[in-house]
Amino acid sequence: MDGPSGTGKSSVSRKLATRLNASYLDTGAMYRVATLQVLRAGVDLDDAEAIAAAVADLPLTIGTDPSGEVVLLNGEDVSSEIRGGDVTKAVSAVSAVGPVREQLVALQRELAASAERIVVEGRDIGTVVLTNADAKIYLTASAEARAQRRNEQNIAEGRGDDYEAVLADVERRDNLDSTRKVSPLRPAEDSVTVDTSELGIDQVIDRLYEIVFEQARVSP
């Protein structure tokens, strides 16, 4: 499952995984942990070599159980800190660095290979990480709908109310993520695109479940 920020990837893939009795992997969380490590190391975000050095052998633990998130950096629970504004601002720069992607993609493939059935979400899963996936979905939605959702999420989680700033950040990251040289965000040729702008979460999950059933012949 790929798509830009705020299309509902995390919320729906987690629930879809539960419904499919599958594991679940949030690869965006992995890039966010790498970014936290870079910020803590005080590295200049324009220095790709220094970013790669700071992230080499990243002591990351990520869970694949859809019923609860486990994200550890060096044993420390960073699941909340990686959603903060500092990491969100810097994550596109860190995730554009080739060696960072190579390291994380290798781990993503290992985790996927060790699961019997898994829903993996990110930006390049269908195009790069798991090109042989049984089903590929590209979620999309208007920038305004996505910014509104993210802003409401920020309010609910105590990170403040600033729709204009969230919209600007969504558009800035869309642009950076889809124009970067390494693994840019784009739909895989064999993916099915679902626009979630006008759909509720449960409607999206129902639609995705149908697609997985059609594409992968997964039994209920």
Ligand SMILES: Nc1ncnc2c1ncn2[C@@H]1O[C@H](COP(=O)(O)OP(=O)(O)O)[C@@H](O)[C@H]1O
């Ligand atoms: N179809 C939808 N309708 C309304 N709100 C949604 C929908 N899908 C997701 N959301 C909400 O939007 C926010 C961002 O969703 P999330 O799953 O984190 O997106 P992504 O992983 O693509 O960035 C969450 O608060 C989520 O509850």
Ligand SMILES: Nc1ccn([C@H]2C[C@H](O)[C@@H](COP(=O)(O)OP(=O)(O)O)O2)c(=O)n1
């Ligand atoms: N497979 C992936 C997943 C995420 N990324 C990058 C691009 C995104 O801006 C950041 C954060 O991803 P995340 O899915 O957590 O972002 P949102 O929750 O959608 O805001 O990581 C990536 O380059 N490749």
